[in-house]
Each structure stands twice: as C-alpha cells, then as structure tokens.
Amino acid sequence: xxxxxxxxxxxxxxxxxxxxxxxxxxxxxxxxxxxxxxxxxxxxxxxxxxxxxxxxxxxxxxxxxxxxxxxxxxxxxxxxxxxxxxxxxxxxxxxxxxxxxxxxxxxxxxxxxxxxxxxxxxxxxxxxxxxxxxxxxxxxxxxxxxxxxxxxxxxxxxxxxxxxxxxxxxxxxxxxxxxxxxxxxxxxxxxxxxxxxxxxxxxxxxxxxxxxxxxxxxxxxxxxxxxxxxxxxxxxxxxxxxxxxxxxxxxxxxxxxxxxxxxxxxxxxxxxxxxxxxxxxxxxxxxxxxxxxxxxxxxxxxxxxxxxxxxxxxxxxxxxxxxxxxxxxxxxxxxxxxxxxxxxxxxxxxxxxxxxxxxxxxxxxxxxxxxxxxxxxxxxxxxxxxxxxxxxxxxxxxxxxxxxxxxxxxxxxxxxxxxxxxxxxxxxxxxxxxxxxxxxxxxxxxxxxxxxxxxxxxxxxxxxxxxxxxxxxxxxxxxxxxxxxxxxxxxxxxxxxxxxxxxxxxxxxxxx
Amino acid sequence: xxxxxxxxxxxxxxxxxxxxxxxxxxxxxxxxxxxxxxxxxxxxxxxxxxxxxxxxxxxxxxxxxxxxxxxxxxxxxxxxxxxxxxxxxxxxxxxxxxxxxxxxxxxxxxxxxxxxxxxxxxxxxxxxxxxxxxxxxxxxxxxxxxxxxxxxxxxxxxxxxxxxxxxxxxxxxxxxxxxxxxxxxxxxxxxxxxxxxxxxxxxxxxxxxxxxxxxxxxxxxxxxxxxxxxxxxxxxxxxxxxxxxxxxxxxxxxxxxxxxxxxxxxxxxxxxxxxxxxxxxxxxxxxxxxxxxxxxxxxxxxxxxxxxxxxxxxxxxxxxxxxxxxxxxxxxxxxxxxxxxxxxxxxxxxxxxxxxxxxxxxxxxxxxxxxxxxxxxxxxxxxxxxxxxxxxxxxxxxxxxxxxxxxxxxxxxxxxxxxxxxxxxxxxxxxxxxxxxxxxxxxxxxxxxxxxxxxxxxx
Numbered sequence: 001x002x003x004x005x006x007x008x009x010x011x012x013x014x015x016x017x018x019x020x021x022x023x024x025x026x027x028x029x030x031x032x033x034x035x036x037x038x039x040x041x042x043x044x045x046x047x048x049x050x051x052x053x054x055x056x057x058x059x060x061x062x063x064x065x066x067x068x069x070x071x072x073x074x075x076x077x078x079x080x081x082x083x084x085x086x087x088x089x090x091x092x093x094x095x096x097x098x099x100x101x102x103x104x105x106x107x108x109x110x111x112x113x114x115x116x117x118x119x120x121x122x123x124x125x126x127x128x129x130x131x132x133x134x135x136x137x138x139x140x141x142x143x144x145x146x147x148x149x150x151x152x153x154x155x156x157x158x159x160x161x162x163x164x165x166x167x168x169x170x171x172x173x174x175x176x177x178x179x180x181x182x183x184x185x186x187x188x189x190x191x192x193x194x195x196x197x198x199x200x201x202x203x204x205x206x207x208x209x210x211x212x213x214x215x216x217x218x219x220x221x222x223x224x225x226x227x228x229x230x231x232x233x234x235x236x237x238x239x240x241x242x243x244x245x246x247x248x249x250x251x252x253x254x255x256x257x258x259x260x261x262x263x264x265x266x267x268x269x270x271x272x273x274x275x276x277x278x279x280x281x282x283x284x285x286x287x288x289x290x291x292x293x294x295x296x297x298x299x300x301x302x303x304x305x306x307x308x309x310x311x312x313x314x315x316x317x318x319x320x321x322x323x324x325x326x327x328x329x330x331x332x333x334x335x336x337x338x339x340x341x342x343x344x345x346x347x348x349x350x351x352x353x354x355x356x357x358x359x360x361x362x363x364x365x366x367x368x369x370x371x372x373x374x375x376x377x378x379x380x381x382x383x384x385x386x387x388x389x390x391x392x393x394x395x396x397x398x399x400x401x402x403x404x405x406x407x408x409x410x411x412x413x414x415x416x417x418x419x420x421x422x423x424x425x426x427x428x429x430x431x432x433x434x435x436x437x438x439x440x441x442x443x444x445x446x447x448x449x450x451x452x453x454x455x456x457x458x459x460x461x462x463x464x465x466x467x468x469x470x471x472x473x474x475x476x477x478x479x480x481x482x483x484x485x486x487x488x489x490x491x492x493x494x495x496x497x498x499x500x501x502x503x504x505x506x507x508x509x510x511x512x
Numbered sequence: 513x514x515x516x517x518x519x520x521x522x523x524x525x526x527x528x529x530x531x532x533x534x535x536x537x538x539x540x541x542x543x544x545x546x547x548x549x550x551x552x553x554x555x556x557x558x559x560x561x562x563x564x565x566x567x568x569x570x571x572x573x574x575x576x577x578x579x580x581x582x583x584x585x586x587x588x589x590x591x592x593x594x595x596x597x598x599x600x601x602x603x604x605x606x607x608x609x610x611x612x613x614x615x616x617x618x619x620x621x622x623x624x625x626x627x628x629x630x631x632x633x634x635x636x637x638x639x640x641x642x643x644x645x646x647x648x649x650x651x652x653x654x655x656x657x658x659x660x661x662x663x664x665x666x667x668x669x670x671x672x673x674x675x676x677x678x679x680x681x682x683x684x685x686x687x688x689x690x691x692x693x694x695x696x697x698x699x700x701x702x703x704x705x706x707x708x709x710x711x712x713x714x715x716x717x718x719x720x721x722x723x724x725x726x727x728x729x730x731x732x733x734x735x736x737x738x739x740x741x742x743x744x745x746x747x748x749x750x751x752x753x754x755x756x757x758x759x760x761x762x763x764x765x766x767x768x769x770x771x772x773x774x775x776x777x778x779x780x781x782x783x784x785x786x787x788x789x790x791x792x793x794x795x796x797x798x799x800x801x802x803x804x805x806x807x808x809x810x811x812x813x814x815x816x817x818x819x820x821x822x823x824x825x826x827x828x829x830x831x832x833x834x835x836x837x838x839x840x841x842x843x844x845x846x847x848x849x850x851x852x853x854x855x856x857x858x859x860x861x862x863x864x865x866x867x868x869x870x871x872x873x874x875x876x877x878x879x880x881x882x883x884x885x886x887x888x889x890x891x892x893x894x895x896x897x898x899x900x901x902x903x904x905x906x907x908x909x910x911x912x913x914x915x916x917x918x919x920x921x922x923x924x925x926x927x928x929x930x931x932x933x934x935x936x937x938x939x940x941x942x943x944x945x946x947x948x949x950x951x952x953x954x955x956x957x958x959x960x961x962x963x964x965x966x967x968x969x970x971x
Contacts, residue, residue: 003820020863025866029591029870029947035880037876049767055633065595072599072619073604075620077603077608105570107788109787109788114916120571150843188845192836194838196687198688271547272548294846296608296620296850296853343683344649351792353792365557367556372516377539378518378526454518485616487821487823488615495827496828500813501628
C-alpha cells in the first residue's frame with residue numbers, strides 16, 4: 001500500500017490522473033465560427049477515435065496549477081543552490097535569456113516561413129555561428145544538432161564522410177579506416193555515437209597522471225586502420241591534456257582526424273581554442289558552457305564546429321550570407337551542399353537555445369567570457385585545495401574547471417561514494433557527479449562553475465568535511481542518508497525487475 | 513560581470529590563498545603556444561537594455577511571425593493556455609538537472625511518468641519514453657529499433673512521409689547497414705501505395721522487410737488506412753511504424769495503437785510548444801510492451817523507498833549510453849525534458865474534452881477552408897482522401913508566386929509551396945488550418961486567392 005510521505009498536503013500530491021474529476025475543465029476555446037459539418041461526412045467511422053480518450057484526465061485550471069506547483073517543490077534546482085556536477089556545467093540560467101527567447105517575433109516564427117520573412121532569425125543563427133567559430137577557432141559551424149550526443153554523432157559522421165571522400169572505398173566496398181579511438185575515461189555517449197556512425201571502438205589507456213597514454217596511442221595507430229580519436233579536453237578527470245598538440249599530430253600522421261567532445265569548454269573559453277590545438281571537429285553544449293537551461297533533461301543544443309577542410313560535410317542547410325544591399329546583408333539557407341552528411345534533424349536545430357546562447361555571449365562580452373572561465377577554474381581549484389586533506393585525489397595534476405576525488409579513505413569504514421552523495425543532500429546540496437569517469441574507483445567529480453560565490457563554496461567544503469568525519473565517527477548516518485527528503489533511497493533494482501512505466505486506470509500498481 | 517558572484521577583489525583573495533598571483537596562472541598547464549594572448553574577437557558586453565533593443569530589432573525583421581498563417585508541414589500554430597509557460601518558468605522545473613538523484617528530483621520524475629502515460633493514451637500504445645529531440649529523429653530511431661527487433665535490414669518508408677524526416681532517417685541509417693526504400697503514393701487519393709510509384713522506385717513488402725513506415729495524416733494531409741497497413745506488414749512479420757507530425761490529430765483520429773501499430777513516433781510541438789523557428793520541439797516515442805527493452809531514450813518508472821513510499825526513478829538504464837556505451841539502444845542523453853513538461857501541462861490543462869474540442873475545431877475549420885477554396889475559379893483540391901487539418905490546393909499557376917503576392921498584398925502566409933520538396937509539383941501548395949485561424953482569416957485567404965488569380969489571369 002502506498003504510504004503517505006508526511007501529513008502535509010503538498011508532499012503527497014498524487015498523479016494527475018488520480019486527481020481527475022469527470023466534467024472539470026481547464027481551458028476555454030472561442031466558439032466554432034464556421035458552419036459545422038457532420039463528422040461522418042468529414043471522415044469515415046473507422047478512421048475516427050473510438051476510445052473517447054479514456055484515461056486522459058479532466059482538471060480545472062487551479063487543479064493543474066496546484067498539481068505542477070506542488071510537485072515542482074520536490075525538485076532541487078540551480079536557482080536554489082549549487083550543483084557541483086562534474087561535466088555538467090550547472091551555471092546560472094539567466095532570466096534575460098528567457099525573455100529574449102519569448103519575443104513574439106521569434107517564438108511565433110514558423111520554420112518554413114519564406115526566408116524574406118525570417119531575416120531576423122537567420123541573422124541570429126549566422127551571428128551565433130560566427131561567435132562559436134571565434135570561441136573554438138574552427139570556422140565551419142552547424143547549429144542543427146539538438147544535443148551534445150547529437151553533435152557527437154554529427155561530427156563523427158563528418159569524419160567518416162571526409163575519409164571516404166579522401167581515401168575512397170576498398171575493393172570490397174568497405175571503408176579502409178574503421179577504428180575510432182576513445183579514452184577509457186570517456187563519456188558513454190562517445191562510443192555510442194561512434195557506433196552509430198559505423199565505427200569500431202578501441203580504447204586508449206590513461207596514464208597514472210590521468211592523461212592520455214601517448215605510447216598506447218602510438219601503438220594503436222600503428223595498425224593503419226585508425227579513422228580518428230574522440231577526446232575531451234580538459235579530460236573527464238578535469239585535467240588539461242598538455243600533450244594535445246602531439247596527440248593530434250600522432251592521429252594526423254596516422255591519417256586520421258581528431259574529434260573533441262566540447263563538454264568541458266567552460267575551462268577554455270577565451271583562454272585557449274581547440275582549433276589551435278589541432279582539433280578537426282568539436283561539438284559544443286549550449287546547455288553547459290553557454291548557460292541554456294537544463295530543463296530537467298533538455299532541451300539542449302549541440303552545435304558542431306570544424307576546420308575548413310571538413311566544412312563541406314556539415315549538415316544541410318547552412319546559414320550563409322549573400323551580398324544583399326550595402327550594409328544590409330541578406331541571410332539565406334544554402335541547400336547546395338553535395339558533400340554534406342545530410343540532415344540530422346528537421347528544420348534548423350533548437351533555435352530557442354540559439355537565441356539564449358547568443359544572449360549569453362552578448363551579455364558577457366569578450367571580457368566577461370574570459371572572466372567566467374577564470375572564475376570557474378578558480379572555484380574548482382579552491383575546492384580542490386579545501387578538500388585535499390579529506391578525500392583521496394587520484395591525480396596530482398592541477399585541476400581545471402572540475403576536480404576529481406575518490407572515496408578510498410572513506411571506504412575503509414564502509415562508506416562509499418554513493419553514500420557520501422546521498423548525505424550531501426541533507427546538507428542542502430545536489431550531489432556531485434558520481435562513478436564517472438569509470439577509470440577511477442568511486443569517482444566523485446566536482447564542478448562548481450563560476451556561478452557560485454566564495455561563501456557557498458566554503459559551505460560546500462565544510463559539508464564534505466563533515467560527511468567525511470561522519471563516515472569515521474557515525475557511518476550509519478551516512479549509509480542511510482538522505483534523512484531530510486520527503487522520500488528516501490528508492491529501490492531501483494526492484495523498479496528495473498518489474499518496470500511500471502505508466503499509470504493505468506484500473507490498477508494503481510499494474511506491472512509493465 | 514554580474515552573473516559571477518565573486519567580485520574581482522574576492523577572486524584576488526582566493527588566488528592568493530592558492531598561492532597564485534594572477535588569474536593567468538590558473539592556466540599554467542596549458543602550453544604557452546596554444547594559450548590566447550589577445551581577447552577573443554567577440555563583441556563587447558551589452559547591458560540588458562541594449563541587448564533587448566538588439567533582439568527586438570532582429571525579431572521585427574521576422575514578418576512571418578506577425579501575419580495570420582496557414583503553414584503546417586511539421587510545425588503547427590496552436591494556442592497554448594497561459595499556465596503552460598507560467599509553470600515551466602518555475603525555477604524548480606527549468607533550472608533543474610536530469611533526475612539522476614531521484615530523492616531531490618521527484619517533481620521532474622513524476623512529470624515524466626505523467627508524460628509517458630499521456631503519450632501512451634494518445635498513441636494507444638503500452639510504453640512511451642521520456643522524449644526524443646523531435647519527430648524526425650524519433651522516426652530515425654524507430655527505424656533503427658525495427659532493425660534491432662526483427663533482425664531484418666530493409667525498411668519501407670512511405671513516399672508521403674515528411675521529406676525532411678526522410679532525409680534525417682537517411683543520415684541515421686547511412687552506417688547502420690539498413691536499406692531504406694521509399695514507396696510511392698497515389699496522386700489521386702494522396703495516400704501511400706506500394707506497387708505504384710510516382711517517379712520513385714517501389715519496394716515489395718516481403719519477409720526481408722523489418723518495418724513499413726507510414727505517416728498519418730501524411731505530408732499531404734491525407735489520413736492513411738493504418739489498419740490495412742498493419743495487416744499487410746504483420747502478414748510478412750514486419751513492424752508497422754506510424755509517424756504523426758500533427759499531434760492535435762490524436763484528439764479526433766483513431767489511435768495508431770488501435771490500428772495495430774508496433775511503434776508510434778510523433779512530433780509533440782502542437783501540444784503547447786511555440787513554433788520558435790523549428791525548435792526546441794519534442795519527439796514522442798511509444799511502442800508495445802514486448803519491445804520495451806529495445807526502446808531508446810530515458811524511461812521513468814515507479815519505485816518505493818524503505819518506508820513503502822511511492823516515488824519515481826529513471827529505470828531500465830542498461831539500455832542507455834552511460835551503461836552500455838557502444839552497445840546502447842541509442843546515444844541519446846539530453847532529450848527535451850522541459851518541452852515534454854510543457855506538453856504534459858498542455859494535455860492536462862486541455863484534458864480529454866479540450867483535446868477533442870481542439871481537434872474538432874481544426875477539422876471543421878479546415879473543411880470550411882477546403883470547401884471555399886475548391887469552389888474558387890481556377891483552384892482545386894489536389895487529393896481525394898479524407899484529411900484532418902491539412903490539404904493540398906492546386907493553383908492555376910505557380911504556387912510560389914501566388915503565395916508571395918498573398919504575403920505582400922494581403923498580409924497572409926497562405927501555405928507551403930510543395931515545390932520546396934517536390935519540384936515536379938510547382939502549382940501545388942499545402943494549407944493547414946487550426947483552431948487559431950479565425951473565420952475572417954480563412955475568408956481573407958479565399959478572397960486573397962481570388963484577387964491574386966484574377967489580377968494574374970487578367971479576368
């Protein structure tokens with residue numbers, strides 16, 4: 001039987017279907033203003049809905065507002081406090097950006113509007129492309145991918161297309177180079193994207209310093225079938241790959257191309273550019289570096305930036321400018337891209353996020369962009385120093401915008417990373433990224449971003465120290481955390497064994 | 513920079529506490545030759561006032577956003593109740609992270625569970641995921657899933673599927689060892705056919721086929737006979753994948769699930785999501801129970817804590833990239849969470865009766881427009897199959913020219929010239945009517961077409 005969390009009414013908000021009352025209305029449309037035709041004259045009976053949308057709830061407007069307001073109060077969020085999530089870059093989501101995205105001339109614009117009637121939107125995309133090219137040092141830009149993983153797939157497919165064009169296919173019709181090298185510390189989307197693009201993945205080891213093992217890289221390249229490398233820099237341990245130029249050199253000499261996962265660009269904007277490092281193609285996460293909101297799981301936006309050699313392979317259409325009148329350029333969509341990998345999405349990408357990212361760039365200005373990078377790295381170093389005596393740091397190299405710790409010291413008392421994370425919730429913080437990267441046992445990856453002030457950083461450091469002390473003196477409290485949330489640790493294993501993935505009208509706990 | 517809490521002085525103090533003199537030293541591990549020595553050539557910072565002026569000026573150049581519009585073709589003008597945007601602007605929803613820590617993400621997780629349920633109800637299917645990027649990528653992923661489920665590598669896609677969706681599918685299957693074959697469609701009815709072609713090669717529906725992909729209402733607005741397609745596909749052991757671009761149609765048309773679909777993908781933009789020049793939108797993805805473990809994307813499921821309290825968690829994660837890596841069912845990570853929430857609030861606010869009423873008004877207004885346009889001298893309705901809210905009009909001359917004059921002289925976006933995707937159909941254009949098109953606008957469209965043609969033909 002489902003037990004109530006607390007007597008408090010807002011803490012036991014049921015599913016919206018459980019709140020439904022026949023006859024309630026939450027909307028009102030204007031009356032139909034045309035002559036009504038009998039439905040059976042419009043459509044034959046067998047094409048018409050026959051279930052009366054049974055199960056779809058009926059609620060009044062206050063019901064809807066209360067329902068979603070109540071459940072919203074169960075969420076941690078950036079406006080509430082720090083999210084020290086490594087690799088996620090949970091920075092401030094500006095309200096100004098939200099206002100810009102809602103301007104009617106953008107929000108009500110149909111994607112298939114004639115170009116003449118959408119010049120403002122095309123200019124927004126064109127300008128954003130230019131700024132992203134400047135930030136990355138890579139001139140070819142597509143804003144079409146809808147998320148980081150989507151951008152990864154795009155970039156890796158471009159590498160495939162470039163190599164096929166350059167090398168041609170073998171006699172058997174299969175591409176010669178089929179191996180994509182990926183570090184063992186990489187985010188799971190990297191090998192998944194490589195696989196989608198038809199590559200076989202080979203893993204590169206990391207050194208004891210947490211860096212890409214150059215020797216191993218050379219070894220793997222000797223086979224002659226390497227199409228490229230997917231690299232994150234700074235890497236997922238938060239460390240800058242100082243041999244990046246050499247790494248790119250090895251790959252290029254072996255005939256391959258270098259893809260960079262731009263998830264960690266928050267350490268580089270205004271300081272260093274992937275294009276200058278020898279990277280051929282990168283994806284950016286506008287929902288990380290450029291502050292577009294995470295929204296509980298999206299929308300994201302994952303633009304792809306590349307060298308001029310790879311430019312012909314970018315998704316179609318491209319946003320370009322033609323002459324137009326003097327001082328009044330005309331923006332247009334170029335569909336004549338014979339070497340393009342094609343479309344990766346209908347229309348032009350998540351335009352609403354392009355707007356927000358452009359507003360971010362213009363609000364910061366070039367000084368502010370660099371300042372944000374410096375503040376982000378400074379905050380991470382501050383935490384690194386603050387916790388250095390308390391938690392095990394697997395690598396000595398100075399962290400960039402994120403710092404990696406492990407639970408090694410705490411496991412001696414039976415307390416693990418997961419427990420530390422759950423206990424951190426009781427201190428009012430969202431947990432850091434846990435168990436990633438995979439190359440380190442009990443990883444805790446902490447990225448404060450530039451959006452948190454010194455006092456709150458101190459509070460976070462104090463909380464972590466306190467938990468470490470509890471792990472020694474009172475481990476039960478940590479092992480059973482969190483204690484202050486409306487719901488405790490959920491049995492995820494049971495949930496996966498008998499998944500219930502939707503509500504059903506007759507039984508509350510129908511199994512899938 | 514006002515978004516950075518620590519003042520320059522505080523940052524100096526922090527640097528000193530780290531034994532550093534200047535911020536520049538934070539980047540010592542980056543080799544000097546790749547460190548930038550000059551600022552980026554991005555613009556100087558703008559204040560809020562200047563920034564808003566800049567964007568308002570840009571927005572003012574989007575004339576299409578200000579005119580009454582009859583554009584559809586994959587993106588639709590529908591009215592979203594005010595509370596949708598008001599609720600998604602709550603910090604707790606839009607600044608929240610992906611719900612990996614369920615104890616402090618129950619708002620997001622419960623909303624996803626409600627979304628999944630509503631998608632199942634609308635599509636008539638058993639299981640739905642937490643969203644894909646949009647309808648086009650959802651369709652591409654459905655094709656990949658069909659191959660996984662059947663172990664067959666040929667997929668027949670209706671020639672009446674949205675051309676951009678087809679293009680996306682082609683990109684996705686390029687390296688997946690899957691052959692996409694496009695079927696024809698009947699120029700008279702406007703519906704998909706397999707044996708006849710309209711300049712495209714037909715494909716036989718046999719045991720080599722993993723799935724048949726049919727859009728309904730299709731790109732030309734015609735409602736397909738999904739049950740017949742389900743029977744034909746199942747007879748050879750193939751799956752039926754149904755694509756829906758106009759989600760408002762779920763309020764009136766028989767659900768694809770009830771017609772026998774195995775996978776249903778849809779664009780959810782009609783459900784309270786702004787047009788926003790093409791994105792962010794939301795892909796709906798639903799399937800039968802037996803295929804649940806092959807579904808891409810996130811899934812929220814019921815779970816209980818030690819005290820027996822009900823909550824929700826992301827589940828069946830072994831399908832996903834962060835666990836299975838290259839063997840994952842998809843590479844998708846970030847999806848369209850906030851947009852799915854907007855759709856959920858929309859569906860809840862309208863509810864059962866509202867969704868039905870919106871759909872009914874769309875169909876009635878479209879029928880009115882269709883009748884009046886068909887009665888115009890020189891114009892005709894191109895296809896005979898029943899429609900929901902979109903239909904193809906055949907003009908006596910090139911549609912592009914007519915539509916441009918309608919825009920310039922009558923301040924109306926009259927529809928989409930089909931020549932954009934089908935150069936062999938220069939006189940045809942696609943008209944979409946929704947509950948937001950007032951009768952006066954429809955009458956103005958009709959009058960506008962009449963005037964433009966009479967001027968053109970000299971009558």
